Amino acid sequence: MVTKVVEKFRTMKTPLLSILKELQKDQGYLTEEVLKEVAKELGLSPARVYGVATFYSLFSVTPKGKYIIRVCESAPCYINGTMNILEMLQDELKVDVGETTLDGLFTLELTSCLGVCGVAPAIMVNEEVYGNLDREKLSHLLSRCRGM
Amino acid sequence: MEFYRNHILVCTGEPCVLKGALEVESILLTELQKQGLENEIRVIRTGCLGPCNVAPVLVVYPEGIYYSGVKPGDVQEIVAEHLVKGRPVTRLVGTDVEKRVDVVYQVPQILTGQERVVLRNCGIINPDEIVEYIGRGGYEALGKALIHLKPEEVIEEVKSSGLRGRGGAAFPTGLKWSFTASGEEKYLICNADEGEPGTFKDRLILEGDPHAVLEGMAIAGYAVGAEHGFIYIRGEYTLSIERVQRAIDQARKLGLLGKNIFDSGFSFDVEIRVGAGAYICGEELALIESIEGKRGEPRYKPPYPGQTGLWGKPTVVNNVETLANVPHIIEQGAEWYKSIGTPGSPGTKVFTLTGNIKNEGLIEVPMGITLREIIYQLGGGIPDGHSFKMAQTGGTAGGCLPPEMLDVPMDYDELAKVGSALGSGALLIMDDRHCIVDLLKCFMRFFNHESCGKCTPCREGTPRLLELIEKIMDGTAVKADLDLMAKLAENMEISSLCGLGQSSPKPVLTLLEYYQHEFLAHIEDKKCPAGVCKKLQVKGVV
């Protein structure tokens, strides 16, 4: 798989970020094997590839839940009640920031501004952004993720 | 073009989409079909229209009626009443959803008093259709530049327009271009790594009028002699990435990007690079490192990118909004541009209004407008009967201003005088319910998360500031801690390697200066005047 993705970006100069982004789609995080393989394919040291993967917050080197909930903690959201949202999520999911629920469904994270301050407080669930959140909307959202 | 009696603009900015704009659109299309109006009324998707707090928003032209907070169930009524019978549905008109003012031709308050240059097309054209951009005069400036102007003349025009970088650093754009070293291979980079909290102008420009940015890039590339352009977009901005890619494809198809544009001999193409979650990559050299597939850590400068940039080649890095200004300057001239704004900061500025303000959203106004005008006229004031307490200009890396400074003109130099910055154009408004110290903690947590870790002052200074703030909130700080904070912040400002560490102390320093009483209340009286700091809440404190 790594070879295929690397091939896809063959014409791109210094394509490491694009390659990692694409590869992360597969398992939701970058496995040790994938990172090593990328290093080999690109002729980079594994330390450098790992250094890049751990620098950017959209990359992960540890397994994540099926749904990564990123709560925006920037000031516009903060003013509009980020902390309430965060507390609700912590209560509901019984995990702390950075942790994954036991059923492997949710990972709770913080993020900086998502650029949707008009609908603060906002969260991002995988690639989707949700705004104007309150308790009701949040539990509706979680139920939907849980397939209930 | 066929003639339509009505155009309905459906805002598909992110807030509207999040609130169901696409569902509304599809019901609208079905309803129009049911009424047999599909050939008379055209539905157009637009980028952000501005009043995000009342999303989703539809506008019906030619009347110019804004419908806000439209639910799927409302659509049938709008079609039946307004479009069939010509009677606007007054209960949905306007942007103040709560009051449902009974005014028919109300243009949202946030859209009055604006002067739209960069946002000229936003919300007017369908960003996915290059012909609509061209229909509004798009790519004429590029043609003019390539056919009638020499690269030096383009630079001269931009120089004399006084345009300054809209990403935050405010460096004169024309000057930056003129400093680009000579060389066979050069690059032009559009910085769309918009990460400053409370800022989403670049996203809305990219989503609402992507061709304006591409055209600006091509002109800039011609001016500095770069044939390769990169647009580095934040990874979180999925819709922007999509729209810009579509715009690039369309421009290529029409020969507006690619080899030998307008038969001028000039070739230029654009490639998107996507970020992966790092605020620091908004810093130009960190961004370059990131494109090079590295950790986004800033390099020291000089050498500046204009000498040694991407892959060691001369490189110009400009912000989205800066580049979107360029076609207008080329088309209408430096003199026209200078007639807008202030002598030191000509032109308009796009601001994003967030926080405790009635009309949250995007505005474009001439430079030099006062904070008061923005908050109380365009912004509609502070909601729910609260009073204004603080405005942070320029995003989290900007300074914080108290009520006494509401009349400060919003331009680069005036804001710098009061210890703040215009920065990216983010404007965060905070009312009296909030605690200054608590908010400062929020700011510092952000920097603590986003410091790249390369240089000492930023890497080690930010957590130390955060810890001092927490001490204040815990009631364990002493007065000397305030001096220590100020000393640390001042030294971080002058010692840090890049703009991040140099500007993250700004909120600390301005808040310490303008709200000293509130810090002292925490320390000496062990009270949080706003009643926010939980460990300090004692009886009788409001």
Place this chain on the structure above:
Amino acid sequence: MELVELTIDGQEVRVEKGTTVLDAARSIGISIPTLCHYHGIDAIGACRLCLVDTGGRNLAASCVTVAEDGMEVKTNTPKVREARRTVLELILSAHPDDCLKCVRNRNCELQTLAENMGIREFTYEGEKPQFKQDDDNPAVIRDSEKCILCRRCVAVCQDVQTTRILFPQNRGFDTVVAPDRLAPLGETACIFCGQCINVCPVGAIVEKSYIADVWAALSDPEKHVVVQTAPATRISLGEEMGMIPGSIVTGQMVTALRRLGFDRIFDTNFAADLTIMEEGSELIHRINNDGPLPLITSCSPGWIKFCEHHYHDLLKNLSTCKSPQQMFGALAKTYYAEKMGIDPADIVVVSVMPCTAKKFEMMRPEMDDSDFQDVDYVLTTRELGRMLREAGIDFSALPVEDYDEPLGISTGAGEIFGATGGVMEAALRTAYELLTGEELPGLDFQAVRGLEGIKEAEVKVGDLTLRVAVAHSLGKSRQLLEKVRSGEKEYHFIEIMTCPGGCIGGGGQPIPTTDEIRKKRLAAVYTEDKNMPLRKSHDNPGVQKLYEEFLKKPLSDRSHRLLHTSYRERGKFE
């Protein structure tokens, strides 16, 4: 040469265009503190200690600010002093305050700066980074809690050695210099060269110490403890004991070791001479039997591991000779044991080495041809210094004594093993005479001496023109080997040394080890060579006797069993 003229603290100074403000200031006696800057290796302007005022709103990092005409620099103003002090205080706020028990106590750049800047209290206190120590290998210990993130080790590992193991991981306050996966070094392709140790300003990377084990062996009456000293230790131990770089202390070192209680003081130089006999014979054999050529030296254990990771195709080119240290170990527990009638089980072989990779080498499972682990403990030059200080031995007042026989006899050829190009030169001295049967007219091969990264020479040996090359530092070695691989260059014989300058610049040598100091140590090596009565390995009477009594001849069966080894293919990354 184009000059620029500027003023620093009111003094006018003219420097070559391109000179940094830091160097310009130093040239007129103004010392500016630095941490991340390391001459010739690292200039990233990250630590911010070298801030100066160049008139701008913000201060400038002088290590990366190029001097310009008319510049007015101020290095000692209240603003500058306070900014530097704040930077230092911030570093200290994240650094453990455990100097008393740190290996680098009294040889720590951070400590010196704290003293110079008059730090008398910790201004900022708060969370410090927490990491587990990595001591899961025989040679190098990393303690990331002490790391100040100057990245000098990264520059050495990435650029000088191109081993590319260490790199910044994570971001911001969580940044840590580590291998990929934050894995222990033992699980990576680290070659344990220890160059990172030499450039570390603090105690974040140190050698694994075997001092306690050696003390225990010395005090065990059942054990016969012998020590061997590597060529490059006698010209550097003096530095470790406070003497000037380049001090030659061979005899004092022998005396000191004897006083520590070693039963016999032997010399790795003996084994180096033996290596020349074996390797020289191997070269001649390969030349006469169609290769494989080039023959590449095998005495530098860091290089061996590097080759096993990255140059599988060149493993066949490696000399099968063990390194002198390991030849010595195998002989100590066979030839010497037999000769002395001591049960090899009771012999403890201690090496004093300029090297940390030797600690890894001694633990290689195949290094047990005596049926025991051939070498038991490796001490670096620095560790020996610590033992001497602990034992209260006043080094400067020591008399000079001689090595013991039989394994202490050596020649100048053995001594120059410590310098880049030395193995080559020693081999040429012997190969010439063995091949031609004539006496070599001049012993000094200047072409292979000195700090040039890659050196080449052609030497007429009878009818044969021997093409040789020498490289030191693995970065330079990589460049050379790539040319060999591509066929661009052809040689008969290549010497590779892992460390810049060869063993005199090894990872176990006194800190600091700079190019200036390397030059002085190199000069000392060649002085020591000149001073030796015998300067050709084949003239070593001890070696001659060893062949007579025990090995018979070079490349004999017994030689092969005890003195030669084989290599394995290791993964590229682990």
